[in-house]
Amino acid sequence: MAAQLSPSPLIFHHEDIILKTQNNSKPKTNANSLIGSLSNCRNVKELEQYHAQLTKTGICKTISVVNKMVVTCAEIATLESLDYARKVFELFAKYREMCDFLFLWNSLIRGYASVGLGDESIFLYLRMMNEGVVPDNFTFPFVLSGCTKILAFREGNQVHGCLMKMGFNEDTFIQNSLIHLYSENGDMEAAKLVFDGMLERNVVSWTSLIRGYVRGDCERKAVDLFFEMVESGIRPSAVTMTCVVSACAKLGDLELGERVCACMRSCGVEENDALVNALVDMYMKCGVIETAKRIFDECTDRNLVLYNTMMSNYVREGLAKEALTVFREMLMAGLRPDYITMLAIVSACAELGNLVYGMECHGYILRNGFNGLDYVINAVIDMYMKCDEPDYACYIFDPMVNKTTVSWNTMVAGFIRNGDIEPASRMFNLMPDKDLVSWNTIIGALVQESLFEEALELFRMMQNKGVKGDKVTMVSVASACGYLGALDLAKWVHYYIENNEITCDMCLSTALVDMYARCGDPQSSMQVFHKMREKDVSAWTASIGAMAMEGSGEKAIILFDEMIKQGVKPDGVAFLGVLTACSHSGLVEEGQRFFRSMKDDYGSPPKVVHYGCMVDLLGRAGMLKEAHKFIQNMPMEPNDVVWGALLAACRIHKNVELATYAAKRVTEFAPDRTGIHILLSNVYASAGKWCDVARVRMQLKEKGWHKPPGSSSIEVNGTINEFTASDESHPQMTHIARMLEEMCCRLKDAGHVPNLSHVLLDVDEHEKEHALNRHSEKLAIAFGLISTDHGDQIRVIKNLRMCADCHTFAKFVSDTYSREIVVRDNNRFHFFRQGLCSCRDFW
């Protein structure tokens, strides 16, 4: 609404007007030029000065002056000037027959629309109709623009109806305004309908439609339309370019952006502030920071928006320090930060964990009244959370009356980041409206905490509430699926993504590659990988990991070399993948080559995890002495993982002495690692040193530790059946036991001899054999044989390493029963086919 009219020196008395009109005196030439100068005024103050001069000439109150005053005020279009114009207008309303009154109505409606006071535009339009003033073809674009600005689409529709009745529906300007109206309302069908029905289209018609598609996230369509427009011979304006360039920014498609820019240059479009800003934004969002920076630096008169663009993008890119540098430059240039500046700078502080600077920003926000804007205050909450001050965050959040979903999400995400899952899930349950981000946050957190089944449960709950997942959701879901090794579910996830048109970006594709690999389906994994349009180092690493898990060291190496050939620089994680692959396949020399290449060719010296991997590689291959020496020559302190790798190798190669030493070292670094003691007791047990086994077990018992039970699970018809050793609880246990007995007989006939050395009980042979036959993976395989069809794979997930006997057992089963068996243990897969295993008995 128009603000209260302030007292003004310009007072018109209607007596004067009547007097002057009656006199009908011709203004003098110099007075005419003064009236003309009125339209050059830039603000109310200048208007008043001219008016003072006009007063001296004695013609200040003629109709032409009044007309000029109102129109100029409307054109200046500030709240102040509009107040002024309105006041003059209302005074004149009583004498409307004496001047071109429609012109004044139009000017005011236009003025209000241009400052965003759309409700005033609509109000004046309605009043004018009410008073019987007939609108013309100028009135409608103005009032429609007013409707669009305040998103008054219902009113806009009514105006559309009215102008149709009055026969204005073939006016290009009016149709342009209608396209804009429908575009802003997201109704592209209606916008397109108007566009298609136009007899004449100008650059604004095209631009409005293009802009609509950009707003509606149909950026490609927008760019296609742009090229179509140029093709049809219409020259783009700076406004058109601003829209198209921002479409390219949203897509992050540099190649397309460059094509658009080339087209812009060949059309000779003159740049303006908004266009330069859009260009800087595009280069930033396409990751070409140098180019953006160059344009920014070359720009001589940078405005606030341009500074904000640079700062926001720097923060988004994780370059908080650079954002602060630009901020200082901006202050030096004498510009006053607005709330968007503060959003960027508060986020920068959050990123840097700079509490002091962050609090200073908070102060500035309070002093300038930006704290009423939920955008800003949410960013402040986020900043306090990221600066590890949850109490400050709560202090703002708790009394907030305008908590939005984003406020809640910020709090939940903050707690999760700080590792406080309990308050996070409490807040999640408390929040009144959960949106996609809320669900993604909590599901992601559960996956991070390895609570995979809980994560999937929440995903189901989310769907039941009618919230559709997006690519972020699916990354978490795929990851959960992979860790659970649930292949049927994994296939469903892939299907869900394709059927719901979820854009499979690099991140999600990589998650799928990893998911299939962990579910023991390397073919599907590689299929997804090969379909990827672009592959970054993470994508390559996932595929290398897939081959490592499959046990195809050679294929992993081929992939690694191919990655380098394609110019993708391997990072520490990629090297870890290829070293693991070498280790799993016993490719000692190749592993050593990669290890050396890290420092020599890529300048990234191996970290302690890589050393651990090398110890594993040497140790598995039976080179225990070399592995030990390798540890002794490490440039950094070996940790529990490194010694643990040696210990594991000692178990495989039954070196009790070195195992004892390694276990001692491990305990020094990680006194709480239960697994190590169990590993050690396994070494003693396999060497028949039962006294030592008992001693270690006793120590564990005294400290209240217990061995995690070995467990195997198998998914049948979407249900996950879990077995632990000697577990009798399964409803079909009698069948399973009978099946196991039959299997043992048939395998014995086929030549299988139970390997009792891995039974860790100091009991007689018969009992040992019974215990051995009740290992969880055997139960799962037996259950798989009776509950799946003959041609089906039997897929078992085990939480620990497979024991040697179960491994041989599975090989025999695959041959005797002609079944493929896939077992995933704690770090790799075994594919059993026709009596052989993919690991070639090396694991």
Place this chain on the structure above:
DNA sequence: GTAGGGTTAG
């Protein structure tokens, strides 16, 4: 006359 730039949480 009608069209345009920078915006928090996963």
